[in-house]
Amino acid sequence: MQEIETVLFDLGGVLVNWDPRHLYRKIFTDSSEMEYFLAEICHPHWNFLHDKAALEFENSIPDLQHRHPKYHDQIAAWRDRWPEMLAGSIGGTERVLEDLKHQNKVRLYALTNWSHQTWPHALAKFPFLQNFEGILVSGQEKLAKPDPRIFDLAASRFGFDPKTTLFIDDVEKNIQQAREMGFATHWFRDPAKLRKDLMDRGIL
Incomplete structure (x- = not known):
């Protein structure tokens, strides 16, 4: 050695x-819906694409909001309340x-x-x-x-x-x-x- x-x-x-659940437990009252959101909408690979600058919030947030209008505010929170994930x-x-x-x-x-x-x-x-x-x-x-x-x-x-x-x-x-x-x-x-x-x- x-x-x-x-x-x-x-x-x-x-x-x-760091864990997005630190934030989203404040936002979702239903934990199963929170887990769905984090697995299927703001999912780990989507986050990874930001980590390597393949996505930027200016485009990625509006794109997800357009595709998932039901979760418009929850998607915005990923950017606007990101420090609460720490x-x-x-x-x-x-x-x-x-x-x-x-x-x-x-x-x-x-x-x-x-x-x-x-x-x-x-x-x-x-x-x-x-x-x-x-x-x-x-x-x-x-x-x-x-x-x-x-x-x-x-x-x-x-x-x-x-x-x-x-x-x-x-x-x-x-x-x-x-x-x-x-x-x-x-x-x-x-x-x-x-x-x-x-x-x-x-x-x-």
């Missing part, structure tokens, strides 16, 4: 508690990040699938993002995980070697892609398991 010199974090689901940080992981920063054994970067239109909300809300030497945001690059090109871009821009980099993500297909490219990986489930893995690797 090569010594880890860099830790590359995903953000949503690892450090940031429930805060995942505290245990934030403490791991702070410990890594304090110990200064490894370089710290982030690679996130995030719309460039909503990214300013994250920057304003989460001071811990300043712990990273650099953050690569999919929506700013028009590439998104698990596309191997975004991993290559992160490595070239930040100057790290995948073989000495630990990549942390909560999405299995992203982990699989990184592993194929030579990264060490941690498939995130909870902060305690992450901390133990980092300790086992001698990083913490």
